[in-house]
Each structure stands twice: as structure tokens, then as C-alpha cells.
Amino acid sequence: xxxxxxxxxxxxxxxxxxxxxxxxxxxxxxxxxxxxxxxxxxxxxxxxxxxxxxxxxxxxxxxxxxxxxxxxxxxxxxxxxxxxxxxxxxxxxxxxxxxxxxxxxxxxxxxxxxxxxxxxxxxxxxxxxxxxxxxxxxxxxxxxxxxxxxxxxxxxxxxxxxxxxxxxxxxxxxxxxxxxxxxxxxxxxxxxxxxxxxxxxxxxxxxxxxxxxxxxxxxxxxxxxxxxxxxxxxxxxxxxxxxxxxxxxxxxxxxxxxxxxxxxxxxxxxxxxxxxxxxxxxxxxxxxxxxxxxxxxxxxxxxxxxxxxxxxxxxxxxxxxxxxxxxxxxxxxxxxxxxxxxxxxxxxxxxxxxxxxxxxxxxxxxxxxxxxxxxxxxxxxxxxxxxxxxxxxxxxxxxxxxxxxxxxxxxxxxxxxxxxxxxxxxxxxxxxxxxxxxxxxxxxx
Numbered sequence: 001x002x003x004x005x006x007x008x009x010x011x012x013x014x015x016x017x018x019x020x021x022x023x024x025x026x027x028x029x030x031x032x033x034x035x036x037x038x039x040x041x042x043x044x045x046x047x048x049x050x051x052x053x054x055x056x057x058x059x060x061x062x063x064x065x066x067x068x069x070x071x072x073x074x075x076x077x078x079x080x081x082x083x084x085x086x087x088x089x090x091x092x093x094x095x096x097x098x099x100x101x102x103x104x105x106x107x108x109x110x111x112x113x114x115x116x117x118x119x120x121x122x123x124x125x126x127x128x129x130x131x132x133x134x135x136x137x138x139x140x141x142x143x144x145x146x147x148x149x150x151x152x153x154x155x156x157x158x159x160x161x162x163x164x165x166x167x168x169x170x171x172x173x174x175x176x177x178x179x180x181x182x183x184x185x186x187x188x189x190x191x192x193x194x195x196x197x198x199x200x201x202x203x204x205x206x207x208x209x210x211x212x213x214x215x216x217x218x219x220x221x222x223x224x225x226x227x228x229x230x231x232x233x234x235x236x237x238x239x240x241x242x243x244x245x246x247x248x249x250x251x252x253x254x255x256x257x258x259x260x261x262x263x264x265x266x267x268x269x270x271x272x273x274x275x276x277x278x279x280x281x282x283x284x285x286x287x288x289x290x291x292x293x294x295x296x297x298x299x300x301x302x303x304x305x306x307x308x309x310x311x312x313x314x315x316x317x318x319x320x321x322x323x324x325x326x327x328x329x330x331x332x333x334x335x336x337x338x339x340x341x342x343x344x345x346x347x348x349x350x351x352x353x354x355x356x357x358x359x360x361x362x363x364x365x366x367x368x369x370x371x372x373x374x375x376x377x378x379x380x381x382x383x384x385x386x387x388x389x390x391x392x393x394x395x396x397x398x399x400x401x402x403x404x405x406x407x408x409x410x411x412x413x414x415x416x417x418x419x420x421x422x423x424x425x426x427x428x429x430x431x432x433x434x435x436x437x438x439x440x441x442x443x444x445x
Contacts, residue, residue: 013037075322086442114221121214128211131204138200309403310380312357312437316387316423317410321348324420327433342431343386343424350419352410354387356401357437365393371422372414375407382429388422389414 020035035043325345329338360379368374371388375395378384391411395401412419425434 010037013041017041072322076320079320110221110224117214117218117221121211121218124207124211124214128204128207131200131207135200135204138196310359311383312379312385312425312434313440314355314357314403315438316354316357317346317348317352317421318355319348319352321346321352327435343422344434345420345422347418347420348410350411351391353406354390354408354410354421356403356405356407357385358403360385360401362395362397362399362401362407365395365397368414370415372416373408373411377401377407382427384426386424386426389416389420
């Protein structure tokens with residue numbers, strides 16, 4: 001039964017795939033290879049499978065290529081957005097610093113005006129007191145003169161009565177004439193004194209009006225000064241918070257950094273010197289205390305800025321790049337097993353400029369084992385940065401560099417699989433994750 005089915009199957013195959021013979025001829029003999037129907041079916045199935053596998057593999061490779069292109073385009077767009085944000089934040093920071101400087105200038109002008117107004121107010125107050133004292137003296141003199149006038153009038157009346165009673169006495173007539181003359185003199189003196197009193201009263205009223213005007217101007221000036229103080233305090237607070245957060249995110253204590261900067265820059269003087277105590281021994285006014293607080297904040301912000309330039313918060317690569325490897329353990333790209341990767345890898349075009357991420361001194365500029373062409377920069381507070389696999393070095397050992405100075409070009413020297421920058425940060429001799437510093441400084445630089 002089974003043989004009959006096999007026979008029928010074989011006959012059906014022969015109809016579709018008749019037996020073929022492949023002849024091989026040499027100089028001495030001729031041989032042939034018989035291709036039976038089953039063999040032909042097996043060969044055709046294998047060829048079909050191979051063709052299908054080729055089509056599937058090609059499709060997978062094309063899809064992966066398209067996906068990689070999309071990822072690169074997305075990375076480029078994210079990098080462009082990141083750079084635009086950095087530029088916008090840098091512009092905003094410069095505007096705030098400029099506003100703070102202009103506000104400080106306006107504050108100095110307003111403070112000078114306040115001082116001048118205070119001097120005028122004190123002088124007006126002294127004059128008003130002098131006028132009040134003079135008015136009191138004039139009033140006392142007037143009271144005495146009026147009293148003497150009344151007494152003289154009484155004596156004149158008595159003299160007139162006596163004169164009428166004794167009209168024949170020459171001596172009495174003479175005394176009466178003298179009394180009348182004295183009365184006229186006193187009347188003139190009283191008139192002059194009254195006129196002077198009126199003049200002094202008018203001057204006193206004018207002085208009071210001037211004093212009230214000065215008081216109003218002082219109040220308006222105090223309101224303007226208070227508004228300026230408020231804007232300055234807000235500007236200092238807004239500018240200080242991102243700097244303080246940047247240092248804390250990087251694992252640095254802002255207080256220790258400020259103390260170190262102040263110890264290295266201990267000279268005094270300049271526009272940010274606090275207002276001194278009055279030479280007359282008087283305590284500082286509330287405005288002076290407030291001004292000293294703002295000046296102290298500006299000094300702290302300036303100290304923060306100095307510290308930021310001494311620490312590696314900026315990017316070593318400013319052109320287009322992509323991160324190809326992070327900090328930590330990874331599979332070695334050259335097949336040496338799992339190893340510790342002590343930095344970040346920035347892949348870019350050959351010859352891309354490499355910049356110093358902070359102020360410092362070059363301690364190595366040459367070939368390094370595994371790093372190829374290498375530059376090492378020593379910064380403040382026990383921090384070092386390492387730049388490896390460079391194609392060209394543009395600094396020398398002992399050279400002092402500033403943040404943003406070009407120190408070399410990207411390459412693939414040393415133990416490398418392609419063009420990239422290997423970037424490390426060492427804190428106290430121990431490698432730390434550079435991304436911590438880059439993320440901490442992204443909202444400031």
C-alpha cells in the first residue's frame with residue numbers, strides 16, 4: 001500500500017520535474033550527474049528559502065538604516081534646540097546683569113540726590129528755628145514797646161490834664177511838649193517794629209512752605225528709592241538662584257567656594273565697597289543698611305561668577321556632535337570585556353574644535369597611554385579635566401588657559417574606534433561623571 005502511494009508521488013513529481021542529467025566531459029571520458037525529481041524539489045525549496053531570507057534581511061537592514069537616520073535627525077534637532085536655549089539663557093543673564101548695573105548707577109544717583117535733599121532740609125530746618133527764635137524776640141520786644149507806649153500815653157494824658165489846670169506855667173508846658181515828642185518817637189519806633197515783625201512773619205511763612213516742599217520732595221524721592229531698591233533686590237535674587245543651584249547640583253558647597261574666592265581676592269575698594277558709618281558717630285539709616293545688603297548680594301553674585309569660570313561647567317564641544325558613550329561600566333568596543341569608562345565620548349567630524357571647559361593651567365600636552373594625543377588641565381579646588389584622542393594639540397605644558405579657549409582638534413588617536421573626544425573630570429584625583437557638571441551648568445551657560 002505504502003509502495004503504491006510512493007510510486008504515484010514519484011510519477012507526479014516526474015511530470016512536474018522530469019529527470020535531468022548534467023554531463024561532465026574530459027579528454028578521456030564523459031560522466032554525468034543524474035538529477036532526480038526529489039533532488040530538484042529539494043534544490044528548488046532551498047533556493048526559495050535562501051531568496052526569502054535575503055529579501056527579509058535586506059528589508060530589516062533598510063528599516064534599521066532609516067531608523068538610524070531618523071534618530072540622527074532627532075539628535076541634531078535636539079542639539080539645535082539645546083543650543084538655542086543656551087543662547088537665550090546667556091542673553092537673558094547678560095540683560096539681567098546689565099539691568100543690575102544700570103539700577104546700581106541709578107541708585108547711586110538717587111542716593112546722591114537724597115543726601116543733597118537731606119542737607120537742604122537740615123539747612124531749612126535750622127533757618128526755620130532761627131526765624132522762630134527771632135520772631136519770639138520781636139514779639140517780646142513788641143510786648144515791651146506796647147507796654148511802654150501805653151504807659152507813655154497815660155503819662156501824656158496826665159500831662160495834658162496838668163497843662164490844662166496850670167496853663168500859665170512855662171515849665172509845665174515845656175514838659176508837655178517833651179512828652180508829646182517822646183510819644184511821637186515811640187509811635188514811629190513801634191510802627192517800624194510792627195513792619196519788621198510783618199516782614200519776619202512773611203519770611204517765616206515762606207520758610208515753612210519751602211520746608212514743606214522739601215519734605216514732599218524727600219517723600220517722593222524715598223518712594224522712588226524704595227522702588228529702585230525693590231528692583232535691585234529682585235534682580236539679585238533672580239540672578240543668584242540659578243548660580244547657587246548650579247554649584248549644589250555639581251556636588252559643590254557654595255559657601256566653601258565663596259570663602260575660597262574671597263581668600264584669593266581679598267583686596268578692597270571699587271564700586272561695590274559697602275557704605276561706611278557716618279563720621280559723626282550716627283548709626284546707619286535703613287536705606288544705607290538696605291543698600292549694603294544689595295551691594296553684598298552683588299558682590300556674592302560676582303564671586304559666584306568668578307567661581308563658575310574656574311569650574312568645568314561649560315561644554316568642551318560646541319559644534320554638532322552626538323554622545324556615543326556615557327560614564328560607568330560598559331562593554332569594551334575593542335572586545336576586551338566589561339570595563340569602567342571614566343568619562344564621556346563626544347562623536348563629531350574630524351578636526352572639530354575642542355575648548356577648555358574652565359580656567360586652568362595645562363599640565364599635560366602630548367601622547368597618553370590609551371588616550372592618544374591628550375591634554376590635561378588643572379583647575380581650582382583639586383579639579384582636573386582630560387581631553388583624549390585629539391588629532392592636534394594647540395597648547396603647551398604650563399600654559400594658562402581660560403574657559404572657551406581652543407586647546408585642540410577632535411581626532412581618533414590612541415585606543416579608539418572612530419573620530420571622537422574622550423572627556424574626563426577628576427575631583428581630588430577620582431574620576432566623576434562629567435554629565436553632572438554639564439547638566440548643572442546648562443541653565444546658566
